Each structure stands twice: as C-alpha cells, then as structure tokens.
Amino acid sequence: MALPKYPLELAFPPHRKESAQGSNHNLPLKPTSNTHPWNLVYNSAIEDPQTLAKWDELFAVLDSCYGMALAKKEPLEAVKTAVVELYSALLSLFPLMAGYWRLFAAVKLKMFGQKEFVDCLKCAVTACPQSVSLWVEYLQALVDDLDVQKGKVEDSSHEIEKTTTENSSKNQSAENGEPSTIDSASSNSQESVDPNKIESIRLEFQRGASVIGRNFNSETFWDSYIAFESSISDLSEHLIKVYLQLVTLPLYLYSHFYNKFLDTAKKYRIDEIITDSELLATKIAPFGKSLADELSSEESQQILDAFTYDIFTETQRKVNDCWKFESELQLHSFVPTLSSAYDAQFEVYLKYLDHEMQILETATPDEKESQVAQILNIFERALIPHCHEPQLWRKYIAFLITVGSEFEKVQSLYDAAIFKFAPIADYQLRDEYAEFLMNNAKFDLMNIDMIRSIKQYSGTLDKSIYVKSAYLHDIKTLIRLWVQHVPAASSEPLLETLINNYFDRVDRYKKDSLSKNEIQNKEEYSLKPEHSMSLQKLLNDDSISLIIVSYLQLIRVSDENVLRIRKFYNKYHQESALARSVQFWNFFVRFEGQDMKNFVNLGHIVNYLKENTALPKQSVDAFIELQHAFVCCNLTKAMSSPESKHLLSPLINTHRDTSEDLFVNSSARKRLSKNHVESRNNLTAQKGSIFSQTLKKQLGHPGVVREYSPEITNSWIERDWILLSDVDKIPPLPTFRLVDKANSPLIYHD
Template sequence: MSDNSLLHNFPQWEKLLGKLEDDPFSDIFWNELIMHHEKLANEHADLLRSRKELRLLMYSDFDRLLTKYPYYAKYWTRYTKIVKLLEGVLPSIEILKRATVVFPHSLELWVDYLVNLLTNRVKSDDEIQKLLEHAEDKVGFHFLAHDFWDIYLKWAKSRFGQNSIEYVKVLTKVIKIPLHQYAKYNEEFQKLSQYFAVLDLVSKEELILYIEGKKTKDVISNYDDYIEMNSQDLVKDYFGDLLKEVQIRSQEKWKFESIVRTSFTLSMVTNEELVNWNKYLDYEEAYHSKMPNSNEKELISLYERALIPTCLTSDIWIRYNRYLIQNNGQRNHIIANFNKACDHFVPLDSKDIRYMYIRYMELKEKNIESCKSIYVSTIEKLPNDSELIDHYLEFLINHESKENQRTLIDDLIKCAHLFNKEYGSDNHLDKKRKPTHNSAKNNLEINSPEIRHLKGLINFWTAGQLIVNACKYMWFVDKDIRRTRDTFMSFLNTEAVKSSKPYWFMAFKFELSQRNKKNLTHIIQQVRSYSTLSISAINLLLTEYTAFMLKNLSASELKQFDRDLYKNIIETDFQSSTHMKTYLKTRLAGGSDSEIIDKRLLRENGHPAATSEGRPQIINSILLTEVTKSENDPYPLPRFRNVEKAGLNVKHIHESL
C-alpha cells in the first residue's frame, strides 16, 4: 500500500507533510508534525500496534528529521517515548543507542540511555562499565554533567561498595573536573579519603611533581619515605589545592555558561551568541595553554558542546579544526569533523570550511585526488558559483608542471569554444584581429580529464570563468599582453560570457591597466547593451569607465564622447527615472539597437506606458566640453523645437489604464 493511500484517512498528517515539503527548515512545522504523532500514538495506540506499515510511516518522519539533524536531542527523546509506547522497552533502548552513536556528545541522551539500561538490566556489569567509561569520554567533562556522574557513582557504589578503592577512584576523577555541582562530590570525597593512603588516590609521578612545586627550598632525598610519613597531610594539601582551583574554574566558567545557548535549533545562531561562544573558547584555550598538565579533554568537550547550537555556521567548525591541526589532533577526528561539517551541517553557500578541508587534504595528507573530488562534488551542488570554478582551476594549474600548465590553459580556451559551439554561435573571432597563436578553434580536443569532466558542469554563469583563468595565466605568468587581449576580445560577443561577471570585470580591469580607451569602450558597449549582468554590476562598470574617460580624454575626444558619457551618468543615477535609462531599456528589449531605443524615449512623455507625437526639445544644448571652459559670457537661453506639440493629448499604450 502506498504512503498516499495510508495517509488518506489522516488529513492533518498529510497537510503537515505538505507544509514541510514547502518549508523543510521550519522548526514550527516539524514540531507540529511530532505533536501530531504523539497525539496519534496516545489516542490510537492499538491501531498503530496492529498496523505495522502505518507505524513505520510514522517512524520514517522521525528518521527523516533526525538523519538530517541528529543534534535534535528533544526529538530523539520524543521518538523514544513513542516507540516505547507502541513496541516496548527494548526497541526504545535501541533508538537511544542509535542516538548516542550519531550524537555522542549529548549529555541528555546519554543519561536517558544509561538510566534505561540500568533500570531494565539488559546488559552485564562489564558491558555497563565499558559504556560508562565511553560516556565519560564523551560527556563527562560537560559543565552540567552531574546527572551522568550521579549515575556512574551510584552504579559503582552498588557494584563495588562505597568504601571500595574502585568507587573512590571514580570519585577522584569527578572532583578534578570544574562541574556546576562540584561541591557535593568534594564533600563525599573528604569523608572517604581519610581511609586511603595518598598513593591510592594520586599517582606517584604526579605527587612528586606536586611536592617539588611546594617544597622549593627543602631538598628531599627519599620521596618514598617522605610520602609514607606525610600521607594524610599530602591528601589534605593536594586535594585542598585541587578544590580551590576547581572552585575558581567553576565560578569563571559559570559566567559563560549562564549566557551561551546550548541547544540545537533550525534558526541560525545570532552574532551575539557566536561571540559568547568564542569568548568562552578563548578563556578555555588560554587556561590550557598556561597549564600544560591540564586535561585537554575539557577543551575538546567544550568545542563539541559549542558545535551543537552553532553547527549550521562554519565559524566554530573552522576554529575547532584549526585547533586540532595546530595541536596534533588525531587525523580521523579532523577528517570526521570536516565530513560532518561539509556533508551534513554547514549550508553549501558557506564555502570557507570546504576550502579549509581541501587545503588540509592538500598540505597535510598530500591527497590531490581527494581535493579534486571535493571540488567537483561542491561544484555539482553549486553549479552557478564562479568562485568555486576559479578556485578549482587555480588548484589544477598549481599542481601541473610548466609545460602541462600551458596545455591546461589551451584546454580552458577549447572548453569555452565548445560551450559556445553547443549553446550559441562560435563564429565570433574579431575579423580585424588575427591571434598571434594558433587558434584553439582549429582543434577542440580537450586533453585534461579534469577539464573534460568540468565541461559538463559549466553553464552560462560559470563558462566565462574558464576564459578569466586562462587570461590571468597569460597575463601574470606568461606576461603576454597581446595574447591576453586577443583572448579576451575574441569572446566579447559570445554566449559564454554574456552572464559572466568575472569575465566582464577582468576584461575591464585588464584594458584599464593598459589604458586602452578603444577596447574599454568596446567592452562597455557590450556590457551595457547586451550582457545579462545585474544592474548594480553594470552600473559599477559604467561609473568606473565614465570616471576614467573624464580624466583621460582630450578636449576633442571629450566632445566626441560627451553624449555617451551623459547617458552613462543618467544610467547610473539612482534618482533618474527608468524611462531615462537608455541601456537598461536596450537590455530589456532583447538587445535592440540603442538608437531605436533613443527614438522610443523621445516619444515617451515621462512615463514608459504613455507616448506623445513629440515633446519640446532643447536644440542648443551646452556640451560638457564647453562647461569645463572658463568663460565670462553668460550661456544663451535655451531654444526649443516641437513647442507647438506640447499641448497634444497623451496616447496611452494600454487605453484601459
């Protein structure tokens, strides 16, 4: 039976799933769906027990949510309760076990899991002990881990006895951690410590270091005798100093714990919350750098906790991995962090963590193929991102020999030609300019397997990036100005660059650096009339072009270009009305000749939806070159033509208006 037929009798369920299809990141809709399932389980438990397919369909909603967002501890707990209600204790424990595997740093889930195991006695003491030690490594250094330690100590007391060395050793571990409720563990330790020698509680090496730090003036010839004679005093002194340090640390940590957000939600963490976590991590890192004998697990635990509310941003992931790399962290741990961040949590548009992953694989692992795979998989997910193509091509070029680099550059040009051949006319070489090198059009066979694969990934937004990277190499590495210009100009009228912001900006910068007014004008003519760049990008180029021309044109050239410059100024003026923007209208008209658009503008009566037979026009306009001259004579009064038509009725394009 299909899912749709099953849901036919549950319209509210079906409605909520529809809402989540439209907005899968809505905390509200997910909560409504889970509440619906809880209500359904409570009111129709017998139906769900008898209908396995319906029960599994309900579970699939939980699985979909928790596979995507495993840090949702509250929904793991609610999932467990429903499974326990419908199927019993053991299946619910399996859900908790699964939760602690995918979310191992959740204190709440570990506490629930251990309580259920101990209450229902489903594992042996040895298995429980291994689990407790594993949980200690994952959540034992959590500032609020007193619930976990209470479970651990209660189990140790029941198995070994309160006065056993095994129980006291667990207690000794607890009192060294700056917990929120450190005081109660210290009180219990003080009661029991008097029954044990100091070497039962502290290792000999650690104790000798402590004694040497305290007895700076006295020389101790035999540490064994000294320790045996002063055992109880050493217990009081050592653990008294430890308590003071833990007390200070706990109070300092509370300042941060009281203001940071600790739970996961689908809403992005605010800048203020991110700042609070970074301050907390700064404090913890500073402490551990000053105290080389401190337990680094405290800092690692804090990093893992910080990731829970901030995992959807790249900041803490980057900081955490940087710390691990700089401090010789385990390779598997680092790679696992990168994979979780890149594949699971951080949105695709946050590319910094992905670039860091590639850099790590390149420099630390020397795994170039993995770097290529990461680049390609990211490009496949972000097909319109030119920056990714740029980074990937730079990476490929940097890892080729000098000879192979030039072959790769030729492949980039061939790839751009093939794109034009497939999606538009490739008959675009400037007939007035003959390339100094053999044209890539004569042989379009691509040698590089990476570029062959990339050809299937590029589109109208990214194809121009191939030309940009090729030209950057010709310009900056080969110092070949002529070939760079030939390559840029040969693609000026092609589909490959029509939507490519990197191409237009790079071509403009190149000709600007060469101070080539003619080619700059060609580029601007194409950009303002035929490109599909955003208005802001086009206006930025127009502003730069106009400023350059005003500074560098001679008087005769200025007279020749003045009308063109006027149009540019009007085009980029945000206060000018739309009907005055010639080039915007040219682009909207699908690349019509700007002169045709000018004639249309003359007929418009201040509104793009209304025309008149003619409107008064100034016939003795003052040229920009004349304005710049210093003359004492006043300018003549304006003279008009078509004055008699000023009173004619306006014709509306849409009479219904």
C-alpha cells in the same frame, strides 16, 4: 524565503527515499500521500521548519494516529514510517536538538521495541555527543537491556517504557541537565553477568566520560556511571578509578561527589587509591615505612585524608575559578531561532575560553593535558547553542592547531563546520580549510572536498537550491589553487579543455582529452582527471566565465599569446553566458586598453558590450568610463593612429552613453531591446521596435501602461505641402480612431 543560511538547510527536507537511520523499510506509504490526517500539519511544518510548535503539533497528530490505529487494529506501517521519516527530517536539519532525539527514541521504543530504541539513542549520542541527558538515557538503556536479556527483571521493560516516556516528555524542549531518575534498582543482577556485555557497556561509559565527563553539569552521568559500577561490584578497581577521575574534575556538584568518594575510599586500601607508586612512597615515607601494607589504619586514613584533601582543594579552586563564567551560562540547548540572550552568552563563552587559554599558557606540563581537555570541552559545549557562529569554529580550529592536534581531528572539525553548521556566506572558513589542506599537502583531498562543496551549492542535488555566490566563490578558490599548485604547462590545457568542452556541448562529456593532457610531472601536484571531469559537470553559465578569465590570465603572462587571446575573443565573445559576465569584459577592456593600448580594438569591444551584452548598467558605465580614461591618458598614441577619427567618439560620447535618459542614451536602448523579454520571445518582430513601443506606452508614468492613444487616420502632416489658396485641395477634416479606447480607464497592474 531568503537563501538558506546554513549548509544543513540545503538538503532539507531530505529526499523521501532516504529513510531514517536504522530503518530500511520498503516504504509502502509515504507521508505525503493524501490519505493521512498528518499531511496538513506536515506541510506547514516543512514550510517553516524553524517553528518547533508546528513540529510538536505534527508529532502529536502522529501519536494520536498511532493510538487510533492500535486501538482499531489497523496496519501500523504507514504511521510508523511517517514517524521515522519526520523525526529523521527534523533531526537532520537540527541534529543538536537533544530533546527531539529523546522523543524520537521514546517513540521508537513504543513502536519498534527495545532494540530500535537503543540503536536510536546510539545514533543520538553520535549526532549530538555533548548532551548529558542523551548519554544518561543511552547508557541506562544499555544497562536495562542487559537486565532484560538476563531475564532477571520480568517487568522492567514496562517500567522503563514508562520512565522513558515520562522523562522525555519532561525534557522535550530543552535539555537542561536536570537530574533524571536513575534507579539503581537493577543492582541485584550482579550474579551471572555476561562479562563481555558488561565490558562493552563499561566501554560505552568510558567513552561517555571522555566526551561529556568534563561537562560542568554532568552529575547525572557520573551518578549513573557510579551506580553501574557499584551494581557490578561494591569494591571493584573500576569503581575507585571512576571516583579518582571524577573528583579531580571541576563540576557543579564536586563536593557531593567528593563526599561519596570519601565514603567509598574508606573501603579501599591506600595503594589502590594512590596508584602512582612514587607518589605513594613519598606519602608513606614520613611514617617511616616503605610499604602500604605496613601502615596502620589510622596512618593510611591520615594519608588518604591528606591526599583527598589536596584533590579537593585543587578541584575547589578550579570550580571557584570557572564559577564566574559558568554561573552565567544558562542556555545549553540548541534552538533554531536565537534570541539576544544567546548573543550575550556567546560573549561569555568567548571570555571564558580566553580565560582558560591563559591558564593553559601558565600551566605546568603536568596540568597541560587536563587543561587542554578542559578547554576542548568548553569549546564542544559552546558549539551546541552557538553552532552557527563561524567565529567560534575558527577559534576552535586555531586552538587545535596550536596545541598540535592531529590532522584528522582538525579536518573533521572543518568538515562539520563547512558542511553542516557554519553559515554558507562565511567563505573565509572554506578558504582557510583549502589552505589548511594544501599546507598539509593534501591536494587530492582538497579537490574532493572543494568539489563536494561546489556540488552542494550548485543546485544539481535533489533539492536544487542554487547558492550562486557560494558556488562561484568556491569555483574561484578551486581554480586559483589549481593555477597555483599545478604547473602551468598542464593547467593551461586543462582549463582550455574545460572551456572547449563547455561550449561544444555535443561532446562535452565524451572527450577524453583530459587524460591525454595528464602530464606525469614530478614537480608539485598533478590533477587527477576525475576531479576535472567532476568539475566539468558542475559548470554553468555563471561559472564558466571564471574559468575563462583564469585561463586568459594564465596565458596573458606571455606576450606570444596576444594573438591567441584575440582569437579567443573572436571565437567566444558572442556566447550568451559571457554577455552577463563582468569579469570577462573587464579582462578584455583592460587587456586592450591598458596592456596593448590598442584603442581600435578597445573601441570595438566597448561598442559591442554597450549595445549587445546583458551587463548591469553599473558595469557598462564603468567600462565606458574606463575607455574614456584609457584614451585620454594615451591621447598622443591614440591620435597618431591612422584611425584616430574613430577614437574621438568615445571622448565625446561618454556622457551620452552613460546617461540615465533612454532618449539620449541610444546604446542603452539597443542593449535593452536586445535583452527584452518580448523581443527575445518574438523573433519575427523587428528588434528594438517592441522595446520602444513598450517604452512609449508608459511614457510619463512608468509602470502605468496606456495601451491605446488616439490617432488621426488621414493625417496629412507627412504628405506634401499644399497651397491653402488651392480650394480643391483643402484637406478633409481629420478623422480619428481609438478615441474611445484611449479614453477608457487605465488598467493598473496592482
């Protein structure tokens, strides 16, 4: 398993205690308890959440369990809880999978009844607002609900259940905008309708129209909208409004709606259709009349025809214009594993958007609004199958900013991208967000969101997935912004406190010094203590070095602080957290070598780091080379120093200390033995000996350990010399030990 790619995966599987939306049961049984047949499938699905077939299998098992329990009249609570949890888990990971939302809703209807069903669909359209079929189902459910409550249709709930399950099973995997069977059977309920209810449903329809009305394939939605309005009244102003809005939209079935509109429009008066009185006046004027009422039916028909024809040709032009793109857009639903077809389609979307934006540039002010809405709609649609494309998010956000969209809108978009869909590795988006917030003077909000993001990656949440690179990057950005926007007088003690608190663990959380340091400064921004406190809690060994380096760079600006910096080194350089920090050592090597040109100090630093730290060889080599370069470049100064004889060694030993041969490279030997597992575990052993023993055991063939080698027990090699003529002192023949063990076959660790 590689690192999670997208932010939503960080929190997967969701924590058990968080149950699904709308179901706040006390969970009597958890799906993991081993008594249930779905556990095995559950585990395999959780292991590999990308494979939808496993989820399907899991839900099938749950469904059959439910059926069994129902038949045996056993308690259903466990199954119900499991179903809710599992669907919630899946949909929290992939909120854009409309097919599973519909399945979830169907299951809710089956197990919990109508109210839960509607609630679930409501959640679905919030989580996945660009799905036409979800909207259709949701609104249909509302309409049916109305009927049921009225008690007009006794058996409707039964029928609905049937149709819903049919629908959902049909549209399981993909939502492709196929027309679902919207029956206008409930049109007989217009008498004694509760006006408040109707009004609320109408509001939902309007909301839906604003969200998905411009979707090129939204005909099912419009059908049901029209059906709803006409069920209430055949001749209401709402209905004609819907039509008037509808016919201007470039939709796939635009001519179908146009024809319906023509049929309907005949029933209305001309001034009900052309509501713009000025426009109406200009239309009527050629007939020599001033009021619509004065027109004859032929005349008004003529005006209507001309008016609608204009609309029609305009819509037709738009549809033809976008058809070359729309015809290539075949994949509308989200799938976890993308294929190359998706990549191709993504290119089409980009071209499509560019094309529409060009139109916007040349558009008249009247058209602009609708064109913007059109572009936004295309963005929203594209973000379903291509929600993991950071390029698309960035383009969308840039577009919103250029059209002067309000701050909240852009921010929510950033939010969705950063915390849900855009790849974690896309740091640029987060940096842009931080910049965006700072440009809008939202320093506190920036702090909150950056810390939230840091927390998400820090591995301190339940799931404890630590995304180190993202975490470090965010901390770096945050500190940079602090240093940039908070006056040095307050940021310096702030960082110092962070560092002191981190290393003095005893009173790490108790120190109140942060608030003391709070300076009520009028310039720029001041950092709220709670933000630095929450950052304090999120620091770890990897990130503390970033704070330290920022702090050092901050105080290095002033020459008076040289002593402070050196004291700081003396105080902290042996911390294990810094032994692995390239940045920390990079700072000091350059500080002493480049800025101070104090080669004695530089020598101490490099000697320490090459023998004691746990840095990668690459960076140790780099520092040794740097030292060599610094000394060479300032040879006169170096040689004039009273301790110049110490300075020669780096000039001579550079190649030795960067050698890849452990026999030659004694500093590396020391460094490695200090960081060797065994010498760390075994404190009593002489450091270094274990490492060299391990090395010796695998000489000749690294990785194949030869545990024993034969030894001469009475070796006289190390003894004094003897005269061979001295017969009495002829040494005995050598005796051996470990010969058998050394001859035994090698053990391979593979």
